[in-house]
Amino acid sequence: MTSRAIVSEFTIEPGTGKAIELLKGQILRVEQVEGGQCADFNCFNLHDYKEYMHCGRTRTVHGFHPTKGAFLWSAPPRERAMLYILEDTVGENDVLFPRCSAYVYEASYGFAVHTNCHDIQAEAQREYGLTPDDVHDSFNLFMCTGVDQDGHAFMTRQTTEPGDYVDLLALMDVLAVPNVCGADVMKTSNFALKPLKLTIFAATGADLAQVPKTPILASQRTPKDFRNAVIKTDRPLRRDPSYKPEFPNTPIMVTELKIALSTDELAMFNAVKRTDIYGEDDGAALRDLVFSWWEERFLQAHAGAPSIESE
Amino acid sequence: MTETVITLRLNQQQLELIDRTIARGVAPDRMSLVRLALREYAAARNSGAGASR
Numbered sequence: 001m002t003s004r005a006i007v008s009e010f011t012i013e014p015g016t017g018k019a020i021e022l023l024k025g026q027i028l029r030v031e032q033v034e035g036g037q038c039a040d041f042n043c044f045n046l047h048d049y050k051e052y053m054h055c056g057r058t059r060t061v062h063g064f065h066p067t068k069g070a071f072l073w074s075a076p077p078r079e080r081a082m083l084y085i086l087e088d089t090v091g092e093n094d095v096l097f098p099r100c101s102a103y104v105y106e107a108s109y110g111f112a113v114h115t116n117c118h119d120i121q122a123e124a125q126r127e128y129g130l131t132p133d134d135v136h137d138s139f140n141l142f143m144c145t146g147v148d149q150d151g152h153a154f155m156t157r158q159t160t161e162p163g164d165y166v167d168l169l170a171l172m173d174v175l176a177v178p179n180v181c182g183a184d185v186m187k188t189s190n191f192a193l194k195p196l197k198l199t200i201f202a203a204t205g206a207d208l209a210q211v212p213k214t215p216i217l218a219s220q221r222t223p224k225d226f227r228n229a230v231i232k233t234d235r236p237l238r239r240d241p242s243y244k245p246e247f248p249n250t251p252i253m254v255t256e257l258k259i260a261l262s263t264d265e266l267a268m269f270n271a272v273k274r275t276d277i278y279g280e281d282d283g284a285a286l287r288d289l290v291f292s293w294w295e296e297r298f299l300q301a302h303a304g305a306p307s308i309e310s311e
Numbered sequence: 312m313t314e315t316v317i318t319l320r321l322n323q324q325q326l327e328l329i330d331r332t333i334a335r336g337v338a339p340d341r342m343s344l345v346r347l348a349l350r351e352y353a354a355a356r357n358s359g360a361g362a363s364r
Contacts, residue, residue: 249324257319257326259345266315268353283318286345291325293348294332296355 004201014193015115017124017179021046022170022200027086027207030141030178031165031197036158036190038181040099040117040138042125043072043082046173048223049130050231051078055095055137061301064145067091071214072139072168077221081214082174086207087167090160094140096153100183115182115193124177140181141166143188157187169203169211259286319345 007026011033012018017040022028030039045051054075062070068088071081099121105114122132144158168176184193223229227246261269273285321329329341338344 252322252324254320254322255326257321257341257345259317259319259342260314261317261346261349263313263315265346265349269317269349272353272356283320286317286349287319287321287325289352290319290329290345290348293352294328297351298332 002204002206004204004207007200007202009200010198011195012178012180012198013195014180015120015182017120017177018198019124019127019175019177020198020200021173022168022176023173024170025203025208026170027201027203028168028170028176028178029165029197029199029201030168031199032142032160032162032194033197034194035161035164036192037160037194037196038143038158038183038189039141039178039196040121040181041141041168041179042121042136042138042177044130044134044175044177045074045078045082046175049128049134049175050223051075051080051082052134052136053082053139054079055139058139059095064094064096064147065091066093066095066139069212071171077219077225079220081171083176084169084171084211085166086169086203086210087165089164090142090158090166092142092144092158092160093166094143094145094155095137096145096147097138097140097143097155099135099138100181100186100188105185109185115184117179117181117183120179120182121177124179125175128175141178143181155186155188157190167201169207171211 004027008020010018010020020028023046030041041053043053051074053072057073057075057079058066058071061073066072066085068085068091070085072083072085074080074082099117101118102111102114102116105111105116117138118132118135121135121138122130125131125134142158142160142164143155145153145155148154170176178196178198180193180196181189182193183189184191269282269286269289272289273282274288275285278285278288326341329344332338333340333344338347
C-alpha cells in the first residue's frame with residue numbers, strides 16, 4: 001500500500017483549538033499525545049459555511065457512537081456526507097452531548113471563566129470570520145458516553161492511550177475545527193487537560209477505495225434550490241409582507257379506500273391489529289399495519305435514515 | 312363468502328407510496344397490496360419474526 005504523504009502537522013494545546021482547511025481527499029488525524037483527552041469537533045463546507053455537520057442526522061444514521069465506517073453528515077436540506085471515519089483505534093466517540101459551555105462551568109462549578117468547548121470553538125472559528133453563534137453541536141472524539149435507565153445521557157472516563165487516533169477523510173472541502181475539550185473537572189478527559197496532535201494526510205487510492213457509495217438525491221438541496229437563498233445579515237426578525245406560503249405537498253387530501261376482507265383475513269387482522277393504540281378504529285389500525293409492513297419489507301436504513309449504499 | 316369492508320383513509324403521499332410499490336410489481340392493485348400486507352404482517356407475527364411493533 002502506498003504510504004500517505006503528510007500535508008501538515010499541528011499540536012493543539014490544552015484550552016485551544018485549530019480551524020483547518022481540509023480539502024476533499026485529505027485526511028485529518030486527531031491523535032492522543034498523552035492519552036485520555038476528549039476532542040470536540042465542528043465542520044463546515046469551506047465554500048458555504050451554512051452547510052455544516054449535523055450531529056442529529058449523524059446519530060440517526062450511525063447511532064450515538066459513530067466510529068470507523070460512519071459518515072459525518074451535513075444538516076437538512078443539504079444532508080451530504082461531509083467526512084468519512086476511515087480509522088478509529090478506540091471506537092469511543094459521541095454525538096449525544098453538546099459542547100460544554102461557560103454556562104455549565106459557572107452554573108455547576110462557580111467559575112467566572114473556565115476553558116470550555118463552545119468558547120474554544122468560537123475563538124478558533126473566528127480566524128475564518130465565524131461568530132460564536134455559528135458554533136454547532138459537536139462530534140465528540142474519544143468521549144465515553146451512554147444513556148442511563150432514566151433516559152439521561154451520561155459521560156464517564158476514557159481509556160485512550162498515547163498514539164490512539166481517529167482518521168477523518170474529507171469528502172468535500174471543509175473547514176475542520178478540532179479542539180481540546182476544556183473539561184478538567186468532569187470525567188470526560190479523566191480530570192486533566194492534555195494536548196492533541198493533528199496530522200493532515202493526502203489520502204491514497206486505497207484510502208479512497210474504502211469509502212462506501214452514498215446516494216445522490218434530488219432532496220439534497222443547495223442554495224440554488226432555496227426560495228430564499230440570501231443569508232440574513234441583520235439580527236431582528238421582521239415579517240415579509242409579500243410572503244405567500246408554499247409548503248410542499250399541500251393541501252394534504254385524504255382519499256377513502258374500501259378494503260374488503262374475507263372471514264379468514266378479518267380473523268388475521270383481528271389477531272394482530274393494534275387496539276391498544278387505535279381502539280375500535282379498524283381503518284387506522286389497518287393503515288398502521290400496511291405502512292408497518294412496508295417498513296419491514298422495504299426500508300433498508302434504520303429509522304428513516306438515508307441509506308449508505310446506493311441501489 | 313362473508314366480507315367485511317374496512318375503510319382506509321390515506322392521503323396523497325401515502326397513496327403515492329402504495330402506487331409506487333404496486334408499480335414495482337409487488338401486487339397488481341391497491342386492494343391486493345393491502346391484503347398482501349395483511350398476510351405478510353400477520354405471518355411474521357405468527358412466526359415470531361418482526362413482531363416488535
